[in-house]
Amino acid sequence: MIDRYVAELDKALRGPRTVKADMLAEARDGLVDAAEAYEQCGLDRASAEQRAVADFGPVDVVAPDYQTELALTEGRRTALLICVVLTLQPVAWWLLMSFAGHGADARADTDYARIDDVVRWTGAGTIGMALAVAIATGPGVRYLGARRRLARAAGFFAFLVCAVFAVLGVLLTLHSPATGSLVGVTGLPMTALLLGVPLIGVAVAGRRCLAAS
Incomplete structure (x- = not known):
């Protein structure tokens, strides 16, 4: 039984x-x-x-409380994953630009500098929002209550992060001075590796959030 x-x-x-x-x-x-x-x-x-x-x-009475806890855990993990990805990605990009010989003069290009500034500020703001989500789905539960919609919000937030930074990554690559000098190593293929793969992981985590919520 x-x-x-x-x-x-x-x-x-x-x-x-x-x-x-x-x-x-x-x-x-x-x-x-x-x-x-x-x-x-x-x-x-x-x-x-x-x-x-x-x-x-009965299972149908007990399960919702368990499911809420699982959803909040999924939301918290997704938010922390976003923080890790957006914290490490600029470091990886800087290393790539240095390897291509443009570490110091990359921002001399006006268009590249503008896009880079957008990426920096957007990244910082997104990390702050992700930390807020992680707190809301963790310690914040005692104040906000255990609500599955917090996990659902984390899922939609993850998809939004993927869309925004995929576009910014492509723009940054197209205007990067390294794209023309080392096309075989840099360019869109390297962007897909440095940014696309981690963002796919974020998208998968976002889908799990929505499924759990």
């Missing part, structure tokens, strides 16, 4: 595997303890498990 109940609860939940596994293990342990207590009161094992499951509550 307990195994069947935990399996049904497992199917009803979507979210980070490790967190969900911990939740299910905790639920199972609680049910087993309750069943053992009922056995000590004189019930047979089957009746004890049935009573423990009944006390715990």
Whole structure:
């Protein structure tokens, strides 16, 4: 009875595997303890498990609270991933420009400098917003409440970040002085590697947020 109940609860939940596994293990342990207590009161094992499951509550009643916690965890992870990607990407870009021999004079080009400034300010603002989301889906829950729409907002935010920085990355590459000198190493292929691949990871995390919420 307990195994069947935990399996049904497992199917009803979507979210980070490790967190969900911990939740299910905790639920199972609680049910087993309750069943053992009922056995000590004189019930047979089957009746004890049935009573423990009944006390715990139907899956459709219990699952929403578990799902909210999973969604918030997914949202927090997505926000922190955005922070990491946008913090490391400028460093990788600077190393690339230095390798191409344009580390010091890259901003001499007016168009490149303007786009680079937009990227810097947009990146800083986005990191700040991502940190706010991480706090809202973490410690902020005690003040804002455990709400799945916070995770949904994190998911849409992740897609917006991908769209904005994909466009900025292409513009930065097209106006980069390194694009013409080392086309085989830099240019759009390298942009896809340095920025596109991490943004795909952010997009996947955003989709998981929406699925969990």
